[in-house]
Amino acid sequence: MNTKTILLVEDNPSDIELTKRALANANIANKLVVAEDGQEALDYLFGTGHYAGRDAAPLLAVVLLDLKLPKVDGLDILRRIRANERTKRLPVVILTSSQEEQDIAAGYDLGANSYIQKPVDFLKFAEAIKTLGLYWLVLNELPHLRNNS
Amino acid sequence: MGDLMKDDEKKTKKQLLDELTELRSQNAALKKTTNGNIASELVMQEATRYAESIVETVREPLLILDANLKIISANRNFYTTFKVNPANTIGRFIYDLGNRQWDIPKLRELLENILPKKEVFNGFEVEHTFHNIGHKIMLLNARQIYRADINSKIILLAIEDITERRSIEEKLLLATIVESSKDAIIGESLDGIITSWNKGAEEIYGYTKSEIIGKSISVIVPPRLPDELTDILSKIKLGEAIKSYETIRRRKDGQNIYVSLSVSAVYDAEGRILGASTIARDITERKQLENLLKESEMQYRLLFETANDGIVLLEKSEGKIAHINPSVEKMLGYSAKEVIGNKLQDVGLIIDHGDFQITMKNLNKRGILRYNDVPVKTKSGKQIYADTYLVDKAKFAQCNIRDITERRSKEKEIRLLNEDLEKRILQRTAQLNEANKELASFAYSVSHDLRAPLRGIDGWSLALLEEYGDTLDDQGRKYLQRVRTETQQMGMLIEDLLNLSRITRIEPQLMPIDLTAMASSIANRLQEENPQRNIEFIIQPALRANGDNHLINIVLTNLFDNAVKFTGKQFLPRIEFGKTEVDGGKAFFVRDNGAGFDMAHAPKLFGAFQRLHKSSEFPGTGIGLATVQRIIHRHGGRIWANAQIDQGATFYFTL
Numbered sequence: 001m002n003t004k005t006i007l008l009v010e011d012n013p014s015d016i017e018l019t020k021r022a023l024a025n026a027n028i029a030n031k032l033v034v035a036e037d038g039q040e041a042l043d044y045l046f047g048t049g050h051y052a053g054r055d056a057a058p059l060l061a062v063v064l065l066d067l068k069l070p071k072v073d074g075l076d077i078l079r080r081i082r083a084n085e086r087t088k089r090l091p092v093v094i095l096t097s098s099q100e101e102q103d104i105a106a107g108y109d110l111g112a113n114s115y116i117q118k119p120v121d122f123l124k125f126a127e128a129i130k131t132l133g134l135y136w137l138v139l140n141e142l143p144h145l146r147n148n149s
Numbered sequence: 150m151g152d153l154m155k156d157d158e159k160k161t162k163k164q165l166l167d168e169l170t171e172l173r174s175q176n177a178a179l180k181k182t183t184n185g186n187i188a189s190e191l192v193m194q195e196a197t198r199y200a201e202s203i204v205e206t207v208r209e210p211l212l213i214l215d216a217n218l219k220i221i222s223a224n225r226n227f228y229t230t231f232k233v234n235p236a237n238t239i240g241r242f243i244y245d246l247g248n249r250q251w252d253i254p255k256l257r258e259l260l261e262n263i264l265p266k267k268e269v270f271n272g273f274e275v276e277h278t279f280h281n282i283g284h285k286i287m288l289l290n291a292r293q294i295y296r297a298d299i300n301s302k303i304i305l306l307a308i309e310d311i312t313e314r315r316s317i318e319e320k321l322l323l324a325t326i327v328e329s330s331k332d333a334i335i336g337e338s339l340d341g342i343i344t345s346w347n348k349g350a351e352e353i354y355g356y357t358k359s360e361i362i363g364k365s366i367s368v369i370v371p372p373r374l375p376d377e378l379t380d381i382l383s384k385i386k387l388g389e390a391i392k393s394y395e396t397i398r399r400r401k402d403g404q405n406i407y408v409s410l411s412v413s414a415v416y417d418a419e420g421r422i423l424g425a426s427t428i429a430r431d432i433t434e435r436k437q438l439e440n441l442l443k444e445s446e447m448q449y450r451l452l453f454e455t456a457n458d459g460i461v462l463l464e465k466s467e468g469k470i471a472h473i474n475p476s477v478e479k480m481l482g483y484s485a486k487e488v489i490g491n492k493l494q495d496v497g498l499i500i501d502h503g504d505f506q507i508t509m510k511n512l513n514k515r516g517i518l519r520y521n522d523v524p525v526k527t528k529s530g531k532q533i534y535a536d537t538y539l540v541d542k543a544k545f546a547q548c549n550i551r552d553i554t555e556r557r558s559k560e561k562e563i564r565l566l567n568e569d570l571e572k573r574i575l576q577r578t579a580q581l582n583e584a585n586k587e588l589a590s591f592a593y594s595v596s597h598d599l600r601a602p603l604r605g606i607d608g609w610s611l612a613l614l615e616e617y618g619d620t621l622d623d624q625g626r627k628y629l630q631r632v633r634t635e636t637q638q639m640g641m642l643i644e645d646l647l648n649l650s651r652i653t654r655i656e657p658q659l660m661p662i663d664l665t666a667m668a669s670s671i672a673n674r675l676q677e678e679n680p681q682r683n684i685e686f687i688i689q690p691a692l693r694a695n696g697d698n699h700l701i702n703i704v705l706t707n708l709f710d711n712a713v714k715f716t717g718k719q720f721l722p723r724i725e726f727g728k729t730e731v732d733g734g735k736a737f738f739v740r741d742n743g744a745g746f747d748m749a750h751a752p753k754l755f756g757a758f759q760r761l762h763k764s765s766e767f768p769g770t771g772i773g774l775a776t777v778q779r780i781i782h783r784h785g786g787r788i789w790a791n792a793q794i795d796q797g798a799t800f801y802f803t804l
Contacts (some may be wrong), residue, residue, distance in 0.1 A: 014605035021612060068598075097600040101651075119602055120640025121633075123606035 005031045007040040011069055020094035026130035036070025060090055062136040067096040073105055082111045091136055159350055213306040218243050232281050253277050268293040286312045333429040341366045353431045355401030368375050370398045385414045385425040407436035459550035468492050468505035471545055480552050482528030498524035500537055592650050599643055607636040645772035652779050657697035664692035668726045671709045689727035694804045700780045707738040707773040708800055714767050716743035731801055742797040754790055
């Protein structure tokens with residue numbers, strides 16, 4: 001039913017594995033691409049670096065974005081996504097352990113679609129992932145990413 | 150003739166014949182020598198009788214003079230008025246009358262110069278003092294009549310005595326002057342009884358004429374000056390006058406006024422002293438001005454003598470020193486004698502490098518001239534510094550000198566201290582900022598990095614439980630569950646700590662808060678979260694306060710969470726929120742009927758990580774109430790608690 005890819009931008013291996021597990025447990029079978037630092041995420045999104053030559057506009061369902069990342073931080077990535085004509089309507093959900101109000105505010109200001117705090121209780125996290133998956137992958141009608149092709 | 154004949158009959162014929170011969174010869178002689186005289190004498194007698202009859206009918210004193218100014222006739226009024234008798238009058242030269250009393254220059258002028266030319270003269274005023282009757286003012290009407298039959302002039306001289314009329318007129322005039330005078334004019338007898346009192350006196354003293362006439366003059370004398378009256382009256386009795394004597398009098402309303410008195414004796418016609426006449430002028434205003442002036446002069450003198458500042462008075466013309474006060478002597482080491490007549494620069498004080506007159510012009514224009522931080526050499530050669538200023542003091546230019554040497558050195562000291570202090574503050578601020586930054590990044594790290602591994606532990610424990618749970622026995626599963634519980638407990642601890650530090654950093658944004666609504670929504674959430682428990686919430690309506698919405702929410706949430714937690718073992722849990730009177734003030738309260746605590750431990754209640762209950766009984770991080778207290782304190786409020794073991798607890802707070 002769903003061939004769209006989920007991009008997970010996350011540097012913590014434990015979180016990556018547990019997110020994968022949570023998505024699987026929630027029966028979300030979309031392809032999951034993981035970028036472990038900010039630069040990798042940008043390369044994937046805009047077909048540069050390691051991803052050069054790849055279709056520069058992958059069919060993404062949602063970007064799950066951590067804020068604290070090596071090389072380029074999450075808010076910068078969000079800024080670049082919103083600044084690019086092709087990706088500006090891409091749903092971006094910030095997934096982070098930061099409860100700092102300034103992070104939350106900055107995230108929304110830059111156009112994050114959602115902001116989810118990663119709780120310590122993994123069960124709650126899994127529930128959040130499930131809800132998120134349902135919403136963004138099933139209920140939410142995706143915007144047309146390429147409207148001039 | 151018959152009588153004559155009878156006498157003749159007694160005489161002899163011879164005698165008769167002799168007499169006849171005699172008469173005849175006499176007659177003949179008369180006829181020869183005085184032919185016209187008899188006729189003229191007859192005419193004269195007739196004229197005299199005529200004149201006399203006129204004269205007697207005139208009421209004023211009247212004289213008839215012949216051409217030689219000899220008195221032909223005078224009427225009765227003349228004699229009575231001027232106290233002379235006919236014997237000494239008729240036939241006399243007018244100037245010789247009454248011992249030459251009538252030899253009056255003005256009368257001479259009238260009779261000898263004016264009348265011969267004009268023949269009629271009316272209303273000629275002559276004033277003269279007669280020895281016997283005193284001073285008289287007379288109006289003379291004169292008329293020169295020419296009698297053709299006797300070929301001679303007579304003069305009618307009517308003398309009207311207007312002395313009395315004049316005196317009445319003068320008295321009237323005087324009375325008018327007295328009445329219209331602004332000065333008080335008071336008549337008094339020698340024993341001090343008031344006999345007259347003019348309008349001016351009414352104005353000045355406030356007593357009406359009718360209420361004061363007959364009273365003693367002492368009524369208007371203040372009680373403390375009684376001898377003054379005696380003195381004045383005794384001088385008057387000696388005929389002495391008192392001029393411009395300044396003293397105090399009391400008005401009817403009790404107010405004392407200053408008056409200037411002129412007192413003189415009043416004499417009767419015989420020259421005896423009857424009483425005194427006082428003219429008083431109200432000089433209160435002038436006196437008050439004088440007193441003010443005196444006072445301000447005295448104050449100035451006092452100031453001059455006692456001022457801490459040096460004061461030099463300079464002559465305006467050349468800037469020569471006229472006076473110096475003791476402070477100048479002390480400050481500069483010169484005595485007044487040494488410097489008077491010198492100039493300021495001679496005592497080591499240079500405030501103007503130019504012409505003193507230019508300085509004076511500037512002073513006149515600006516009223517005050519300041520010279521700050523002026524270096525001054527004292528007599529002993531010591532260098533001091535002074536703030537000086539020049540002010541215009543009418544006669545002098547006043548130069549004030551304030552020794553600021555000590556202040557200057559203190560200021561320098563303070564400046565150095567301040568500079569040092571500022572440097573240290575800058576250093577400390579930088580250190581503090583550094584520390585704050587570190588703290589912030591530490592908090593961020595804790596928030597992010599510390600929680601990630603915890604989530605991992607929890608996540609992998611869950612994965613283990615879910616995927617390999619059936620290969621573990623109950624004990625193993627229980628242990629894994631314990632790992633998760635501990636992990637989550639640590640997660641909560643981190644979160645609470647972060648909240649506490651965040652509250653310290655952010656500034657409360659005050660706005661009106663509906664506390665009733667806030668508490669109700671928290672209560673609803675708690676009821677939803679604890680559906681198995683039947684908690685009774687009693688929340689007072691219409692509770693309002695000013696505070697930071699977010700922070701106060703944390704307060705109520707914590708207090709309600711605690712109340713829910715500590716009523717966990719209560720069969721009928723009840724939680725109340727309201728406002729009440731405590732120790733004369735209003736305070737909000739959250740009350741529960743739960744486990745309570747021993748008041749002996751109350752001081753530990755609000756400390757971070759302080760717990761009064763075992764974790765096994767009531768779990769918690771021990772940070773909630775510390776957070777609550779910090780928020781209340783940041784709002785300028787107070788929080789305290791009242792409890793008893795198993796009797797519930799009440800938390801009071803003010804905002």
